[in-house]
Amino acid sequence: MSRRFEDARLGTRKAALVRLVICALAILPMGHALAQESARKVLHIDSYHEGNEWNDRIVAALQETLSGKSVELRVFHMDAKRHPSESDIHASALAALKTIEDFKPDVVTTNDDPATQHLVMPYLRNASIPVVFCGLNWDASTYGLPYRNTTGMVEVSPIPQIIRLMRRHARGSRLGFLSEDTQVKRKELTFHERLFGITYEKTYFVKSHAEWKEAFLRAQKEVDMLLILGVGALPDWNLADATRFVEENSRIPSGTDFEWLTAVSLIGVVKSPHEQGRWVGQATLRILEGVQPSDIPLSHNREGELFFNDRIGRKLGITDLPPLARAVP
Known part of the structure; x- marks a missing residue:
């Protein structure tokens, strides 16, 4: 030793x-x-x-x-x-x-x-x-x-690929970042900017399910695309409630790199x-x-896999799955 x-x-x-x-x-x-x-x-x-x-x-x-x-x-x-x-x-x-x-x-x-x-x-x-x-x-x-x-x-995460897929359906170039408020997620944000030259118009770091919903609503008005990247630190996270909320309130394309967050995102390019x-x-x-x-x-x-959420897609007027995409159940 x-x-x-x-x-x-x-x-x-x-x-x-x-x-x-x-x-x-x-x-x-x-x-x-x-x-x-x-x-x-x-x-x-x-x-x-x-x-x-x-x-x-x-x-x-x-x-x-x-x-x-x-x-x-x-x-x-x-x-x-x-x-x-x-x-x-x-x-x-x-x-x-x-x-x-x-x-x-x-x-x-x-x-x-x-x-x-x-x-x-x-x-x-x-x-x-x-x-x-x-x-x-x-x-x-x-x-x-x-x-x-x-x-x-x-x-590593396929962030540029997610952004590229979201941009096809976005009305502008303003990008938002929504995540749990942890040191690791703040580190990720820094590396997105450093490695890929990404500029985030708005960042939303949250500590509860209610804060997450509030930030999601704000993002629909403040940015044109939204990355959703982590909720494990939220003690009261409720996926079923978040899924209903997002399907009712989505106005902009969203993307994630976690399979279990594809229920609240239009597009997922997920890690394994x-x-x-x-x-x-x-x-x-x-x-x-x-x-x-x-x-x-x-x-x-x-390894990675492409997901598309048809329920959110219909809300945004998008009807066709991207090639090779797997539909979110």
Whole structure:
């Protein structure tokens, strides 16, 4: 272990207990809990909470990939979306570190930025334990990656493609950005502007379902196209209500990169969480076979699918599905 890892152990126990009281974090055995002493161990650090659909699908794909491989997989939820303060996330990271110390995994896997920023970078960087990440948005070098003991899949979104499809039906060029108010989504906004030269006329960062609906209504008058990019941090999000609301109130084309938000968007060019979970599982198996993480190049997600919401389309006077598009149920 690195010196950072050893030094952190001194304060871990107290912080972990505090965090466990605050968040009731679950460390859940996944898949077949193998009794054999020869079974290898993998600990997955989920930056968010169980019930966050994107991450749950990543874990499911990881579990499926490791199934039947004599691997015991456990999951630790940092709950950083619902408890986003620096003190809460720091305490959760220390609790995760304590779990690593107790469980003694052969490989640690992670998803999303908080686990890398608050756990891997300060405590596991260049340590002896291998780390495989996914879900880091746009640029891993933000955290000094890659390290000697890490590899992973960087997550990118097809934002220019979504905008191009929306523009065909827009009355002007003003673009809006509607999302949960989180550090990760603000990071995404910055990279949209930096990488693609996108200028947003209006940005709407919201913290509740009611705020989301209010911002959606404002956007119908203030911009000509609207990107809808994340609601997992909204504690009272109600998809059924949002779907009815959007179908009644849409006046401009909207787009998303999440499949479960195609119900509230005209167009979806969606990423695949299963791709990321599979990649992490496959890289983990290679490492368990003796491959060094540094010998596995960083990757980017490539899979995607086009969706079209006919109910919103009819509201906007659009009747034809784009070529190769899948209709939203």
